[in-house]
Amino acid sequence: MKEKPDTRMDPVLEECYRMKEAFAAKFNSMQELYDYLVAETEKNKALGWKYLPPPQPRNEDNKEV
DSSP: OOOOOOTTOOHHHHHHHHHHHHHHHHOSSHHHHHHHHHHHHHHHHHTTOOOOOOOOOOOSSSSOO
């Protein structure tokens, strides 16, 4: 399903829609996209890229864990 963005949309959203269309054309499912992103992450880690761990979830007792 193609979405037609509003002609007055800002450039950041236009880029997001363009990327969404490119991914949809390249991958047939979310699983294929996920597998591609995992492989790219592993390849970049092998090249020495550093990745931060995901942020810790908040809980009710103290705002940050």
